[in-house]
Amino acid sequence: MGALGSDQAERLSGTRHSAVTEMPDELRADVRLLGGLLGQVIAEHGGPDLLNDVEKLRKAVIAARRGTVTVDEVAALVGTWPIERAVHIARAFTCYFHLANLAEEHFRIRTLRERDTGEAETPPSGSLAQAVRDIKGDLGDDRVAELIEGLELRPVLTAHPTEARRRAVVTAIQRVSAQLAEYNMPGRGSSERAESKRRLLEEIDLLWRTAQLRSTKLDPLDEVRTAMAAFDETLFRTVPLVYRSFDAALGEGTGTRPPASRAYIRFGSWIGGDRDGNPNVTASVTRRALLIQAEHVLSALENAATRIGRTLTAGARYTEPSAALRAALGKAEDTNPELVSEFATRSPGEPHRQWMLYVAARVAATRRRDLDLAYRSPADLLADLRVCQESLAEAGAVRQAYGELQHLVWQVETFGFHLAELEVRQHSQVHAAALEEIRAGGALSERTEEVLATIRVIAWIQERFGVTACSRYVVSFTRSAGDIAAVYELAEHALGSRAPALDVVPLFESGEDLANSPAVLSGMLEIDAVKRRLADNGRLLEVMLGYSDSAKELGPAAATLRLYEAQEQLTTWAVQHDVRLRLFHGRGGALGRGGGPANRAVLAQAPGSVAGRFKVTEQGEVIFARYGHGAIAKRHMEQVTNAVLLASTPAVEGRTAAAASRFRPLAEQVAVASERAYRALTEAPGFPEWFALVSPLEEIGALRLGSRPARRGLGAPRSLDDLRAIPWVFAWAQTRVNLPGWYGLGSGLAAIMESPSGLEELKAAYREWPLFASLLDNIEMSLAKTDRSIAARYLALGGRDDFAGQVLAEYDLTRKLVLTVTGHSRLLANRRVLSRAVQLRDPYVDALSHLQLRALQSLRSGDSLTDEERDRLSTLLLLSVNGVAAGLQNTG
Template sequence: MATKTRDILRHDLPDPLRRDVRLLGAMLGDSLVEYGGQGLLDDVERLRHAVIAARRGEVPVAEVTALVEGWTLERAEQVARAFTVYFHLTNLAEEHHRVRTLRERDTGESVPSSVAAAVEQIGADGDGRLAEAVAGLEVRPVFTAHPTEARRRAVVTAIQRVSDLLSAWDAAPESAPGAGARAEIGRRLREEIDLLWRTALRRHAQMDPLDEVRTAMAAFDETIFRVVPRIYRALDAALNPSGTGAEPPRAPAYLRFGSWIGGDRDGNPFVTARVTRDAVTIQSEHVLRALENACARIGREMTAHESTTPPSEALCNALAAARTAHPERLAAIERRSPGEPHRQLLMFAAERVAATRERDADLGYDRPGDLLADLRTVQESLAAAGAPRQAYGRVQGLIWQVETFGFHLAELEIRQHSELHEKALAQVRAGGERDAMTEEILETMRVVAWIQRRFGVTACSRYVVSFTRSAEDIANVHELAASLGEHAPVLDVIPLFETGEDLERAPSVLDGMLEIEAVRRRLAATGRRMEIMLGYSDSAKQLGPTSATLRLYDTQEALTEWAARNDVTLTMFHGRGGSLGRGGGPANRAILAQAPGSVAGRFKVTEQGEVIFARYGNPEIARRHVEQVTNAVLLASTDDVQDRARAAAARFRPLADKISDAARAAFRSLIETDGFAAWFARVSPLEEIAELRIGSRPSRRKAAQGLEDLRAIPWVFAWTQTRVNLPGWYGLGSGLAAVSDDGADLAGLHEAYASWPLFGTLLDNAEMSLAKSDRDIAARYLELGGRPELTETVLAEYDRTHRLVLAVTGHERLLENRRVLSRAVSLRNPYVDALSHLQLRALASLRAGVSDEAERARLEELLLLSVNGVAAGLQNTG
């Protein structure tokens, strides 16, 4: 790990990335020697060389197995920890290089998939299409607490410190006079890497929902709040290159963040009404502190004097009113800033935001609109005084932040299962005594009403009903809310369609919703706007990845037609997971693959677990991600893109249907095999994953041990650990074989791949999933189940899918056309192999049965350490 080898060099790493990997790896190697002696590092290196040689076919896999089996459990744990820490450092180095690359190419030119590129493309069409597209633009990322982030918060923050030091190392000169500074940075890097090595890599205490809320706040505090004005500025600069920052902005505040963290109680008994109230309070505390600091900073910087920049009458009136209401405060501000009226009002606004946070009703703002009014008074006064750059520069950035985050930061959404509403309503109608769950549902609605009174309706009005089967499921929620009388909240009740059957009946459910009086009132109040949610995870677990993708596409088509018929502006909320088996993959490509007309300038999507920190943990990466999403939303709504997709869908849909039918049959045949659930639990660390304590939510909705109640996250997470990655590709090979192996030419499949974004994305995602799998290691896991016929079935489908995906894409190897991703996967795979062999040792022993409690505990610890490491190596695991 500490030595230079041809194995890393052969992956064609860019020189700066190679240097970073070497540097961090060498420092980790030094820590291993200091901790466990040269023997520990030698063992790590022995395993590393062995798995690389095995992957090349130079040594038998049995040799790697023998090496791992020969260690004590204590040594095996240490080696597993070493590889896991190495993955954390490698991931950090790649992120660091990605940021470096983004900064190097951010020269003001039109970067592919940027907002500037979309503006340029749409603007070329003329006819006012660009202005219309921008005016209707909405992007809504919704953060969830779905448990897929295997790293402890302590590990995440330790990695961040290493990242900061690596940036400082890059910036420091290598020779005098800065050599001393660089040496000190190097010393601190060693210190932090050593601390990371010594830090427990997994949680030993169960998370509670408020822990999850506070963890998510780090992304808002450190990245999102600060990067949002830069995103809007990029759009404004694309729309008005010569005038941005000196003229009224043309870019609207089109981002709105949402959160399920502390609001999603579907199957999580630990999310209570009190938790929901506390979650919003925590969010508000964070955003108000951020706004207070921003107001104060900009106020301190706004030193324009009244002699050069005279205040408007409106600004003078605002200061006079403040002086009357709070004479001592204004007097203090005026003493510090004499003759600087714009600065005075901004500093007073900062004090009012602080008072809002402290619940000082006399001084604080009642609502975000009042703060916006003060900021616009400052802005308009500056512009009228001939200082447009002061008006539309940093002040505009602050206005965008208030418009985006309000005083609540992110809209908290409630989610609950439809069955519980039905039971609760029956008790409410019957009168008399109610059980604890009914009281909890009603108390949650009272809390929503409290949130709305304090922060406004937009802070919390969306109520998602999981497993919506009929319009009655929506009516039940409205009736429960109405039973609270004057304490009833305003609700936008959102049906969540998750299973294949639910997706098919979605239009008829919406027909029924139009008959509900409460729904009609909300449509009238919102300008006939409605939202529905599409579940990717459960549909994929039920139908398989291929058929679920097409079923979701069909549903979007049908709902788009329904909205047009009923004059409804419909937003489709995509419940996509991070992994490919749960609808994951590159977001911008997925948006462009949606059914024509279904985006219409509006895109709402869940962001979860490891995806939150991967996409929003670094400002440059967050900006790039949101720009790519914005680019795709704008382009997906253009006539040209929709017409091409519509024509391709019409041409190739019969082919896709044939593929889908065979793929679904193959998938269902597998999971409906007698004893499949028990076999899956035996060949994977499914049940042990709960011990990682990566979230507050149980892995199952109910106590039953079947597949139906198993949540999609542990289903995908466990298959990833086995290196099978089955949820990302299984059935596709049989589907493609149904078309290509019956004598038909591959030409149609080639054309579909090249010209239909949906089909292209489906195959590319399967290709990525296959690239992160390993057939030989997967076979060893599957053999633990003692069902050779199931092992043979899975591996045969793997071979079939691998062969036909390459045949259709025309690639000679997986990810041939995606150089950066291919490099990352190829670099990691041998090291993931090392952890897989360690995990297999533990899993095989545990499945064979261990009577000694101490030995069993050590095996379980090794297993969970390796699970953590594989998750770090493969990244999008759940």
């Protein structure tokens, strides 16, 4: 894009920060290359005038950040273009963001690989080697073994799709990514680089020509298939590499001995199972979702087994098969003589190869539902793999036994035949209404029949794929133990004695429900079905904490403390009742919904609440940000594992407990004052209606982000209860206000600073208490993505100067006091990489914000518009929404 990819890139936003983070040479080169090629494509498509207009806006927003022009002058420039021209300009900036994000991803991957080269005396921070070193120093051998044996990491992909990009756009970006990797590959000749550059230009041209907006609404199965891309392209191959790193950290000789730990990662999914507020998720959808998952994982297992079988050419003369393997081959020949004979003919004298090809054939039969040859369960497949593994080990071929074959064992242990445990979620009121109908004895409504059908589908899934494929049933807005008992009663109505095994999980979301959660769990222990489940699973009880709705209700600061207190209370309750507690953290991708760096979040948990187990939701754009590339996915899972191990040690728990005890009164004052300020705004009469006017809230639904309705009920929102947390956060991000991520904290900090020692106590809390540090750092990130001058233009659209003034005053206060407490000279002064990312994007996000404001102002003005004019304005608005989401790398 002409100058968009030029050497100005590293100077883009040196205006509202007192310092600019220098862009590394490799990243600058990629940004310049991709931006220049995009500029060429735009000029070819729309002529030099289009590129010139793009450049005018780019230079104007940079000048506005430097203070040499006003935002009013930028708005005036945007207002001179016909809508169709503005649409093309919005597309240009959106495409640029996709390419800038791609360049940063490539730079991050290069950085990770560079860190992984050579032998370091001290293990790098966040690595598995560092975690193993530290836990061995803090725990005895028995405690280390106990912690490792109980280690669990459970990421749950959720049915909250906040990924604003079309799948076609994502695919186009992936093709650009592949060509960029080819272009940058070391040792390539000039002709090879020229061809790579030509292919890059071809793919960027196609990205430009690909429609950015979805023409049809996603259904739940579209969401399932989209999530499968992360599995197919990354997770299946990456998870064994994480285990391999852990095994290497635990002791020398990995790949030549049995692994020192078991497979500890288990994926879950709500996609196709979460029906809370989504009538599109039915029993039929849940059934088909599991079948899609099974098809993908069985295909992957079949391919892996086939690959190993074809390469395992160890001859019997040099690698003698064990008696167990010979017996297994003999039994297989009795059962399937033609198939085994075929393998023996193709691979004479290679019994291990024959066996693995036979295993691959059985996996293929499992996928096809050929019951004569299919495996009945993953356990049966694992048994056959271990026959081969043990035979190889006995013959001295330990590298063959514990190399690639071990990777396949780990993949089966992690993914089974179902890939991810499908979890069902429904609102407690739906269950209550269903039971009321059933007890009345009359005809059942369609919704009640659907509840019963869902339970029958769970039973069908368990019969076909095992209990671990689908047994968790999450109850939203759990208020009492009766809400849990209702699900078990419904299961009896649905299937009687054939009811499926269910772990009914309470979800506590509001401040009141979080405070009441221990009492609810005590009531659960009196339910016979819960008693039976606890007896069967070693007294393991799962509890989910909702970050999104608690933050929407209380504000970010108060919600953070209330969630921490709930963790403390639940941990104490679990010890008192001899229960192994697993906390399930319902965190969103955005900072206003509990988002932020996952490893830091783990280390900020209440002492004793982790205990080697961490379960968390992974949502929308976060799924692809964390699991879209193997190197990044591996690093993420290793960092979280590192944090889970360290957070479970007495040393870390002791420091955290001491800090929490010291600073609890201070935090409580912050929480009370911040919640008061937050509620004073959000519960004020007219606030929901004002919010709908100043943001593209109403238009977000037209983006067709997912199958779930954006709002409860119809019409404009009358209270925050009418809004789901995702559009609430997404809409505020679009306005450049990011209110859910920071509002109220300034008032909370100001309340402490009224005392003479208040500031020093706040600084000490920031230094010593991980929870408080995480809260301030996350709010600082949210403030850095806020633009006050552009935000003010959005806030003015609502015609309520009082609300607008209130928001901007709290922003000014929060920004000032956060910098005072952290001691930072500017926002993100201690986060070089993130600061660079924000600075790189800020001016281009500004450009799209001005385009969006033009469309929003026209649509809100009340002026008579023709249908055609309204359609064109809506297209501009939605394109700008899409582009701002790409630029901020954040939606809901």
